[in-house]
Amino acid sequence: MNEKEFAAYLDAWLEPKRDEIVDCLVRLIRIPSVGTEPVDGKPFGEEVDRALRFVVDEAGRFGMKTKNVDGYAVHAEIGSGDEMVMALTHVDVVPIGSGWTKDPLGEVAGGFVYGRGAQDNKGPTVACLYALRALKESGVPLKRRVRHVVGGNEESGFRCVRHYFEVEEKPTYGFSPDAMFPLVYAEKGSMNILVTVDFGEPVGASETDGHTGPVASLEHFEGGERPNIVGEKAEAVLRVRKGREDEVISSLESAIPKAKEFAGGPGPLEFKFEKGEGTVKVESKGKAAHASVPEEGTNAIAALLYLLGTLGPRLVASEGIAFAAQAAAIHGEGLNIRCEDDISGLLTCNLGVARLERTGSHRTLRCIYNIRFPVRASGEELRQRALSCDHPGGAQIEVMSVGKPHYTDPESFLVKTLLRIYREETGDNSPPMAIGGGTYAKVIPGGVAYGPVRPGEVETAHQADERISVDELMFLVKIYARALFALAVS
Numbered sequence: 279m280n281e282k283e284f285a286a287y288l289d290a291w292l293e294p295k296r297d298e299i300v301d302c303l304v305r306l307i308r309i310p311s312v313g314t315e316p317v318d319g320k321p322f323g324e325e326v327d328r329a330l331r332f333v334v335d336e337a338g339r340f341g342m343k344t345k346n347v348d349g350y351a352v353h354a355e356i357g358s359g360d361e362m363v364m365a366l367t368h369v370d371v372v373p374i375g376s377g378w379t380k381d382p383l384g385e386v387a388g389g390f391v392y393g394r395g396a397q398d399n400k401g402p403t404v405a406c407l408y409a410l411r412a413l414k415e416s417g418v419p420l421k422r423r424v425r426h427v428v429g430g431n432e433e434s435g436f437r438c439v440r441h442y443f444e445v446e447e448k449p450t451y452g453f454s455p456d457a458m459f460p461l462v463y464a465e466k467g468s469m470n471i472l473v474t475v476d477f478g479e480p481v482g483a484s485e486t487d488g489h490t491g492p493v494a495s496l497e498h499f500e501g502g503e504r505p506n507i508v509g510e511k512a513e514a515v516l517r518v519r520k521g522r523e524d525e526v527i528s529s530l531e532s533a534i535p536k537a538k539e540f541a542g543g544p545g546p547l548e549f550k551f552e553k554g555e556g557t558v559k560v561e562s563k564g565k566a567a568h569a570s571v572p573e574e575g576t577n578a579i580a581a582l583l584y585l586l587g588t589l590g591p592r593l594v595a596s597e598g599i600a601f602a603a604q605a606a607a608i609h610g611e612g613l614n615i616r617c618e619d620d621i622s623g624l625l626t627c628n629l630g631v632a633r634l635e636r637t638g639s640h641r642t643l644r645c646i647y648n649i650r651f652p653v654r655a656s657g658e659e660l661r662q663r664a665l666s667c668d669h670p671g672g673a674q675i676e677v678m679s680v681g682k683p684h685y686t687d688p689e690s691f692l693v694k695t696l697l698r699i700y701r702e703e704t705g706d707n708s709p710p711m712a713i714g715g716g717t718y719a720k721v722i723p724g725g726v727a728y729g730p731v732r733p734g735e736v737e738t739a740h741q742a743d744e745r746i747s748v749d750e751l752m753f754l755v756k757i758y759a760r761a762l763f764a765l766a767v768s
Contacts, residue, residue, distance in 0.1 A: 279418045284763050288756045291412050299755065300391060300748055303404045306332055306369065307384035307393035313370050313434050320349050321437070322370060326430040329369035329400075333407065333428045340411045351429040351442040356410055357420035363765040364425050364449035365410075365758060366439070366718040366725075367403040367456065368432035371395040373503050375510065375566060377742035390745040398739035401746040402455035402730045403428055405754035412759045413766075420766040422450060432456070432718060434504065439721045449725075451692050451765045454718035455758065457727035458737070460700045463688050464712035465720060465727070466570070466622050467657050468681035469649035470505055471613065471664055473605050474674045475598035477641040493522045495594040496586070496643065497557070498634055501579035505630035505648040507740050508543075508575030510566040512582040512632065516558045516593070523553050526589065530560065533588040540584045542608070543567075543576030549585065560585070568740050569628035569648040570714030572608045579645075580606035580629045595643075597670040602645045605629070610649065613675075614667035619654035622683070622712035626650045646678070650714035653683040684720040692765070696728050699760050703753070708733050728761065730754055 279287065309332060314323030330352045334344045337354030346352045355362075371394045374382040380392035391401070406426045413424060427446075429438035477496065494516045501512025518526050530551065538547050543565060552559040562582040567575030580603050586593060587600030604612035606629035618624040631646040651660055657680040665675055686693060688710055701707055710726075719725040730746070731737045738744040 279416065281760070281764060284416060284418060285760055287416055288412055288759055291415070292752055292755060295408070296748070296752060299404060299408055299751060300386060302336060303391055303396070303401055303751065304384040304386065304393070306400045306404060307391070307395055310374070310383060311370050311395070312373050313431060322430045326370050330428060330430050333369065333403065336407060340414065342410060342414065347442050347446060350431070350438045351427055353425050353427045354407065354410060355423055355425040356414045357423040357766065359420065359422045361422040361450040362425050362447065363422050363762055364427055364452035364722065365406040365762065366427045366429070366452060366454045366722060367406055368399045368429040368438070368718065369395070369403055370430050370433050371398070371400070372433050372507060372740050375503070375742060380743055389749065390747050391751065392743060392745045394744055396744050396746045397730060397737070398744065399432065399456050401751055402754060405730070405751060406455060406758050408755045409759035409762055412755065413762060418763065418767065421768070422766045424762050424766050425449070429718065433506070436721065439718060443721060448723055452722035452725045453692070453696060453728040453761065454722065454725065455727070455729045455754070456717040457713055457715055457729070458711070458731040459729045459733065460706065460708050461693060461696050461710040462713050462717070462719065462727035463686045463693055463710045464621050464653050465684040465716055466650040466652060466712070466714045467655065467683040468716050469651060469657060469660065470678040471647040471649060472676040472678050473602050473645045473647065475595055475602055475643040476672050477595045477643070492594045493592045494518045494526055494558070494589060496599070496634060496641070499643055500633055501582065502629070502631040505628070505646045506569040507630055508567040508569060508572050508577050508628055509564065509579035509630060509632070511561070511563050512579040513559065513561045514582055514586060516560070518556055518558050520556050523556070523558055526558050526592070527551050527553060529589060530585055533585055536588065537581045537585040540603070541576055541581035543573060545576050547576050547578065547581055566741055568715065569630060570626065570650050572626050572628040577606060577629055579632045583632070595672055598673040599643070601669050601673050602632070602643060605645070605647060613647070613664045615649065615651070615660045615663050617652060617655050617660070619652035622653045622714070625652060625655070626714050650716070651683070653685055653712060657682065681716065686724050686726050690724060692724060693726060695764050695768070696726065696761055699757060699764060703757050703760070704732070706733060729757070
């Protein structure tokens with residue numbers, strides 16, 4: 279069976295399984311597989327383990343060889359031979375978040391499957407699982423084994439695949455369906471930076487100092503869920519000298535236009551104030567997005583920090599708070615790390631998590647920034663620049679981690695083969711690209727990211743109402759089956 283004959287076989291094979299494939303995806307989405315603390319040999323918690331076991335059970339039902347690698351990842355395999363072709367996906371997801379109009383744990387409506395993970399990355403996981411099934415049931419002889427590896431920690435550290443490849447072989451050719459089409463051959467490096475701001479004594483409730491000195495201090499701050507998500511919500515509580523609450527609220531309200539200008543993004547950005555006796559609570563709400571494209575979100579954390587910083591000397595540690603906001607400039611200006619190259623473009627910066635922590639009477643604001651830096655940039659040089667950037671007393675900078683960029687030759691056999699198949703299936707001759715997102719392709723020698731989002735489609739990963747169309751899910755099964763066929767029989 280040649281490629282053309284296999285493509286025709288797929289068309290006939292797929293349609294009767296349409297409802298079955300959708301049902302499989304919905305059942306997987308219903309497992310809320312957000313990573314948690316390890317329990318009983320389950321390194322990413324009970325729900326991630328349940329999702330991994332789901333994949334093993336389904337693959338076993340299809341007659342594939344399966345393996346659970348210490349709870350970190352699982353794989354399903356068909357065929358024989360010394361060499362191996364791999365598709366690498368994941369079943370862990372980011373937290374559900376807010377703003378959903380459909381069931382975040384799986385709903386089919388209007389030709390779409392909704393739910394956290396539908397696009398990132400449970401939809402592609404199910405598509406690859408059925409792609410292997412199609413290959414197996416076609417009976418086509420393969421020169422290489424075909425393996426589908428599924429990890430459980432892609433969203434928060436890649437520990438799953440690091441462990442997996444310590445004990446399992448790496449592929450001859452491999453791709454990860456966790457980005458966009460037509461193909462991603464280069465991925466930016468990553469860096470997490472921690473900025474801490476230490477606070478002095480809090481402001482008291484009385485007005486013994488009259489109208490001189492600070493009138494407010496930060497008592498509580500919380501915003502964001504993960505460094506790799508643009509913070510959608512944040513809240514702060516200020517302790518304010520009695521009788522000065524209205525003054526503080528009025529000052530903050532007058533600075534809202536500047537805060538909106540600072541935050542940028544597509545909006546909306548809203549602030550809500552609540553006056554108490556000696557307190558002012560401020561809430562902000564923006565728009566979530568993936569940290570690799572912070573300009574597509576509106577960062578409620580950075581906006582709220584900026585707003586608080588406009589109080590100036592009236593707020594304890596206002597310079598440190600203002601610096602924490604400025605450090606969130608989306609191209610790294612605030613940390614003196616702005617740079618770009620001709621392959622992957624500008625560096626991006628996202629303030630994803632901020633918390634006010636207490637140790638006794640000591641208070642520290644901790645802010646984590648997720649950086650994506652260009653392929654040609656030096657991570658070590660950027661680390662040094664960040665550490666030495668100008669910052670006020672009371673603020674400290676720490677580089678928590680640095681991940682290398684990834685680059686695959688656009689002229690390689692893998693790239694040319696996958697591009698050809700995509701173009702044959704779609705008629706779209708868009709060029710391959712470089713992105714800011716970090717995918718599993720980084721752990722595959724010579725690997726690339728391949729789908730699932732086509733040019734012009736809305737990417738809904740990490741957002742409310744994450745979804746994938748049923749038609750697109752069927753397309754993914756076909757294109758991944760064709761890709762694995764071409765790589766395994768060449």
